[in-house]
Amino acid sequence: MQGKVSDKKVLMTKKNVAIDINNNKIYLFFKRLLDILGSIFALIIFSPVFLIVSILIKLDSPEGSIIFAQDRNGLNGEVFKMYKFRSMVPNAEELLEDLKHKNEMDGPVFKIKDDPRLTKVGKVIRKFSIDEFPQFVNVLKGDMSLVGPRPPIPREVESYSAYEMQRLYVKPGLTCYWQIGGRNSIGFDEWMELDLKYISERSMLVDIKIILSTIKKLFGDKNAS
Template sequence: MDTATLTQSIGDEMTSSQDTDWRNKASRLLAVVDAVVVTWAVTGAYVLRFGIDNGLSLSSKTDAYIWISALLAIVWWLMLGAWTTRHHRVLGSGAEEYKRVAAASLWLFGAIAIFSYAFGIETARGYVGVALPVGLGGLLIARWLVRQHLHLNRQRGHSMNRLLLVGGEGAIAHLASSLTKSSHAGYLPVAAYSPGSNDTQTHEPSSGLPILGNKPDPKLILDAIDECNADAVAVSAGVQLNPQSLRHLGWELASRNVSLIMAPALTDVAGPRIHTQQVAGLPLIHVTTPTLEGGQQVAKRLFDVVMSAVLIVLASPLMLGIALLVRTGSPGPVLFRQDRVGMEGTHFEMLKFRSMVVDAEARLAELQRRNEGSGLLFKIKDDPRITRVGGVLRKYSLDELPQLFNILGGSMSLVGPRPPLPSEVAAYEHDVRRRLLVKPGLTGLWQVSGRSNLSWQDSVRLDLYYVENWSLAGDLVIILRTIRAVFRSTGAY
């Protein structure tokens, strides 16, 4: 569904008082959830440390900890509010909400530790040692559950921020397309304002958004905001407004409680790479380039070695069972060995459990006309070369398990771009070769974003995004998302 259709179908409903108040409702819901979780955490810590019987006896020590528990729960709840963890701008997407929850909790318990040390107060370490991890873990899980509920609402068109896009035509089209694809973030483009554009156009061609004006006048932009009932204004590239006009627009928006969002012409750049520096009143955005060298390279390799060794040990009974099924299921070897291209263009032999008949490579030419993949990818949903056992292995990615030995040997990594064939690399354009700057991975963004359902362009974009924005924390997130993707088996064939 394109932006215009989406806007038309839910526009009337979005203007209702019930939906425009979603921010207050979400904040109240989180306040209740936080109160329940922190109360549960401190009560559980009290019971585990002192026991129910000791608690009922109300000795001087346990009596004091009852009041300490009540005070701790109240202060913890207030800290979460002070760190703006319930603000609508951090709800629904990104890691900022979780970071603020963790920061508020750690600052609180850090302050308790400093206070106890400074005044020589003996604090029950077992009590604190239970309350903090249990409470923090409970808060993060509860926030995740609330986020899933919010995502469901946004899929139905509710709980969205109505957005007026201001900028050049190309920038508006790109921004509208990106926001529409990421509806879980909660931004719904409803109209466009394109200063300097053709005054005969009433709708933006790509997105279908109505164009409410084209004069570089802040007053007319404010009129457009009233016309489309926007909650926020996104200013993108190509906007023909001088700094003074843009500043006055920001003042007017603040007085109307309308958010101002600056959307620079930067694509596929992760947050950790962006740093803002104030110079002469100008917010300069610095974009750093990640380098997988030195300590980072050692950390990633150490993580690969430890995790692959552990997984090999844990999965060895499963791999032995799969090997037996492959061997008895169809004639041929257990393992399929294929030449792939790794980091910096080096070739290596990638291992997989054989999921096709022995002469699968020889039959490839006759199946080319049935290719359902895009670009350089060859994919067929009902590939006749796949064995019965192989179909099950592919559905749950179990055929990839032998690649743990590739990871242990150093030719692959746990997380990275999809390992390409030499024929694919030979046809790469210049930009696509950046995929070879890091080791290919057993899993990656391509694995958790649709696998075989992805187009060639999407596959390349995700791989390049990973190369440009690599981080160890990002690898951990991808591994967790991989578990969910494997069980869903979406795009696996």
């Protein structure tokens, strides 16, 4: 499914139109440098938030862990542990089966607006996207990038078409066009199209624009959940 032309990968879309992925070594070097510096800066700046949120999670739901580590598919489909502040009850995964009929998203993704599995603190940190902050550790480790398609859950990838699998040819990220374009208000097919749009357009300028747009939308995004 992969082919190389110069320093770019060529992918085929539904219309059999080739999409060039920017894998220029200079771009990837500076992208990784931005990831390292940006994640270190964020971890230092938000360290008080990490402490406060950790205490609140334990006070609200003492029986569970503070950090929730979940298997996600990264670059070329490789599985890694993605970190989040735990925002749900400890047995959230066990309760999922009974809630699937309430899914508000199309495609293989599961999302419901008022998820009963959320804790009181979880609802707040979800609203302000604070639950995602531990992923700066994933960025620093190299599992993720600051900008890239969101890493899917393996059970979701099992339902991907060959077309949708193409989004796994780049490193996943904290934010991308989906985050700044509406998040859960966007249907699955449009979400996939936005990810492929990023893949075909990515550059340092595009990455910086997405980061700045994400910062503007970070707090209180009505579509966060």
